[in-house]
Amino acid sequence: MRRALGRNRKLVLQIVFGIALLAVLIVSAWVAWGPGYSSDQGGVGYRVFSHIAIMVDGVNMTIPGNIGVPGGMWANHTLDGLGVSGYAPIYTQTESGVIYVEATKVYPFVLGDFFNIWGQTLTDTPQRCILNYCQSGTTTITLFVNGDPPSNPDASWRAIVLFSQTDIFFRISTPNASK
Numbered sequence: 001m002r003r004a005l006g007r008n009r010k011l012v013l014q015i016v017f018g019i020a021l022l023a024v025l026i027v028s029a030w031v032a033w034g035p036g037y038s039s040d041q042g043g044v045g046y047r048v049f050s051h052i053a054i055m056v057d058g059v060n061m062t063i064p065g066n067i068g069v070p071g072g073m074w075a076n077h078t079l080d081g082l083g084v085s086g087y088a089p090i091y092t093q094t095e096s097g098v099i100y101v102e103a104t105k106v107y108p109f110v111l112g113d114f115f116n117i118w119g120q121t122l123t124d125t126p127q128r129c130i131l132n133y134c135q136s137g138t139t140t141i142t143l144f145v146n147g148d149p150p151s152n153p154d155a156s157w158r159a160i161v162l163f164s165q166t167d168i169f170f171r172i173s174t175p176n177a178s179k
């Protein structure tokens with residue numbers, strides 16, 4: 001009898017622990033991939049902020065402000081229907097590298113969308129290129145997402161999802177770099 005009570009108590013503890021763990025996972029997933037803010041904030045149904053930095057031969061490149069902003073750099077209008085207040089759904093305001101994602105609804109915005117709006121090159125095939133730089137025997141392009149290289153080095157750069165606080169860093173080394 002005593003042994004049966006011990007097993008039941010252990011089973012109850014395992015169930016409670018499992019439910020608590022599941023609740024933590026659900027809350028964590030909602031925070032990481034949830035809808036950002038509610039749609040009662042000026043028509044914004046989805047809002048996240050990411051960051052991009054590009055370094056060429058040890059020098060930080062300036063990411064322009066006003067990408068996807070009326071009167072600014074705005075080359076591709078494919079996603080305009082998802083934007084808020086006349087802005088593209090992905091835009092920059094300053095030269096800080098902060099990418100604002102504000103849309104009328106949740107949508108899987110990716111780095112390729114940002115480069116399309118900006119009007120700059122970001123390709124995976126037939127050759128990996130960013131801006132005017134292409135991977136070759138003499139030029140190397142290294143990508144880091146949140147401080148780490150991608151777990152799959154062959155994964156598409158264009159398909160990197162812009163989650164809240166995603167930090168994207170490209171390091172480009174050319175043969176012109178001073179040795």
